[in-house]
Amino acid sequence: MRHVIIDASQLELEDNVVSIKRVSKTVKGGRTSRFTALVIVGDHNGHVGAGLGKAVEIPEAIRKGKEDAMKHLISVARDENNSITHDFIGKYGSASVLLKRAPEGTGIIAGGTARAVVELAGIQNIRTKCLGSNNKQNVVLATLEGLKALKTPEEVARLRGKSVDEILA
Structure with missing residues (x-):
């Protein structure tokens, strides 16, 4: 698992607000309302x-x-045609997101919240399916978990002590 600290100040990040929810809390004097915003950033x-x-x-x-x-x-690990390197299921809470490789020209086939994450990651060819919960926050976090767990063929070869050709064969 890669744990690379990324310096956000050197990247040109674009942000996308996925959801804004109004939440209220009942206190002695009545209700106090606040807002929560789920935001995705990517380059x-x-x-x-x-x-x-x-x-x-x-x-x-x-x-x-x-x-x-x-x-x-x-x-995020990407391949030469701006897709993911292998299929994976990202899980967070009761939400699961199936991430599937796609050939050049497929485009992004994804629901609204998973699409926002994938677009900002720079992936142009992918198929996704939300399994389980459709809660926006959990779907976004499940998609991120799936993207974080992806490995390049070079990383897999290094971990297994083999050459890249042996892994891809």
């Missing part, structure tokens, strides 16, 4: 992250979510 070149921001006002929640997403950036 369309193999780096993507997601974060959750909570605040009394929406713009502040989005800003906090963006900052949180920048702290949790991951790098």
Whole structure:
């Protein structure tokens, strides 16, 4: 498992607000309402992250979510035709996301929340399917877990002590 710390200040990151929810808490004097924003950031070149921001006002929640997403950036292994290197199922909570390789020209076949993550990661050919829960936050985090677990053929060959040709054969 790769744990590479990515410096977000050197990347040109684009952000995408996936969901904004109004949450309220009942206190002695009545109800207090706040907002939570689920934000995804990515550079369309193999780096993507997601974060959750909570605040009394929406713009502040989005800003906090963006900052949180920048702290949790991951790098994604991609192949020569901008697809993923192998099929994988990412799991988070009760949400599972099936990530399948796709040939050149397929495009992004994905639901709304998984699509946002995959687009910002720079993947252009992929098929995905949400299994289990459709909760937006869990689907985003399951997609990120799946992308984080992907390995390049070079990494697999190094771990197994074989050559890349032996792995791909």
